[in-house]
Amino acid sequence: MTAVCVDTNLFLELYESNEDPGEIFADIGALAELLVLPDIILDEFLRNRSRVLDRIADDVRKHKTEEVLAPSIIRVNPKTAALQRAGEEYNRAVDALYGDIESMIREPAGDPVARAFTDLSGDPAVRVIHRTDELVTRAHRRKLLGNPPKSMGKDTIGDELIWETLLANLAEDLIFVTRDRTYRYHTAYLAGEYRERTGGDLTITDRISDALALVGRPASPALVRFEGRE
Structure with a gap:
């Protein structure tokens, strides 16, 4: 089986997209049985949605x-x-x-993107992986060593913690969907580390539709436009 992880930035981009977030969440929901979400992704979404909405309000x-x-x-x-x-x-x-x-x-209940995200992360089929003190320590060590993925802030370890959580909990192939260049620029390093630690193959992509191919579901028109393929 192949696992799928969708990074925080994809969810946050829905706030400023011209596309219907409901259609795109329906596409992501079709992957529920394959989805893995380190719980730091939930924290990052809830923390940063306010910042994005505040910018829109301004x-x-x-x-x-x-x-x-x-x-x-x-x-x-x-x-x-x-x-x-x-x-x-x-x-x-x-x-x-x-x-x-x-x-x-x-009130996140009045926010359609937050509601859909909460429904998705609360789906029993989705694996939400909780961090541990040991994983936080490993993420700090990764930051100090300068090994990718690298969070932009010098005092934050979000990307490092996501990656350490996946390495510690998966033993299958992984499709990691992200717009974050720290993953895409270091694909060779991360793929080698993932294979060494889990025995699986890693694919890094910026398209949810690449993961949908695993379940034989075509991307919705909204997702096609969101991914810039039309």
Whole structure:
């Protein structure tokens, strides 16, 4: 059997995608019996979703329009008053949308991506692998040695912990789906280490559809576009 692990960055990218996240989660859900999720991925998603939504909310708020400052020559024109009212109504809509996004940050139940992620990670068929103190120690050692995968922050070990968790708990082939270049740039090193530690073969890809081929499921149109193949 082949295991499939989908990295945190794929889930977070759904927040800023033009595609329906429900369709893409349905594709990922078809892999439930093959999916393995180190629990640090759950933590990373819940921690970073707020940051992504906050950035989206700030972008929305930047679109507020300024008050129309009309010179006296057109101030009495009825269309000036209509324009001012339209601007005020537009700003109220922007404020309302901003408020809805802020509400999503506070209440994940109102966030469709978070709901789908919670449903997926809570599926009994999905293997959620819990970290141990020993795995955290190994991840720290990997960081100090400079061995890939390397988390960008000098004080964080997320990628290192994901990798050590997979090495310690799998004994089959693995498809690792990620947009993180630290994995893709070090494919040869990681594949060799994975084979030595688990006896299995490692495939690193940025496409969920590559994993779907294992179960004979074609990618949904939304996933095809999300992966940039159309």
